[in-house]
């Protein structure tokens with residue numbers, strides 16, 4: 001069944017090559033599918049061999065542990081990488097880059113989702129995480145989301161009639177393959193101005209020059225995780241190559257040679273100190289996978 005995959009199949013692929021933190025052991029079987037049929041073949045293979053399946057988009061919110069991932073890793077960045085525009089709607093594949101989609105739409109005088117500018121993501125990863133900022137999340141613009149069940153059949157969820165996107169929970173073992181997104185008409189110059197401003201703000205508040213995986217922790221209700229971590233005295237704290245960013249305390253950056261164990265040690269320290277100071281249990285935003 002692996003032989004039927006037209007995309008790439010690699011063995012013992014280091015996942016540090018595929019995560020924005022540049023950390024992670026190897027995937028036993030690493031598949032870069034070319035189309036939905038390739039994903040089906042990989043899922044059927046994993047099912048037949050009783051192997052677990054993990055999906056990676058752009059790897060921008062992932063900590064892969066040092067011993068890597070057993071089973072099959074599907075990497076969707078670039079696969080299903082096309083978007084088609086119909087009026088004010090786009091149908092985008094899971095592997096489309098969110099930033100390219102925003103730019104492509106802008107060139108057609110279509111905007112409205114500028115609040116997602118600067119979120120490094122594939123559409124699949126953004127859908128899985130309901131990525132966003134204080135001004136909105138991708139789910140606010142989704143009119144349909146499509147996924148592949150482990151048996152290879154396609155499923156669809158349509159938010160609406162009082163059912164928000166946040167009510168969507170992809171079935172276990174399914175792979176998100178694309179969505180429909182609603183834009184609205186907006187002049188290119190206006191969109192560009194907005195994008196420029198948002199990117200400037202991001203650059204001044206986040207450590208974009210260093211390898212990271214975005215925010216490690218969710219903001220507790222009515223609070224900012226970064227403020228709590230800073231108040232707990234952890235800004236700039238290092239374990240080997242991993243550091244709690246001095247620019248944004250909710251980011252852990254890889255200053256070079258950091259291992260997942262170093263990041264996990266900083267996370268444990270953060271969890272304990274924030275709990276000791278504020279009696280608050282931080283909840284994880286970043287996803288942790290592997291052994």
Ligand SMILES: Cc1cc2nc3c(=O)[nH]c(=O)nc-3n(C[C@H](O)[C@H](O)[C@H](O)COP(=O)(O)OP(=O)(O)OC[C@H]3O[C@@H](n4cnc5c(N)ncnc54)[C@H](O)[C@@H]3O)c2cc1C
Nearest residue numbers: 057058059060061120121122124125126128131132176214
């Ligand atoms: C510098 C920086 C800034 C960031 N700023 C923001 C921000 O402002 N707002 C924000 O929300 N996030 C932010 N992030 C985090 C990250 O950009 C988002 O979480 C994004 O949605 C991750 O997309 P991805 O394609 O990289 O997903 P990945 O990191 O590859 O995967 C994330 C999760 O989604 C799952 N997944 C991915 N694709 C699929 C699929 N096709 N089907 C099923 N499951 C899938 C994975 O299994 C994993 O559990 C930032 C990250 C960085 C590095």
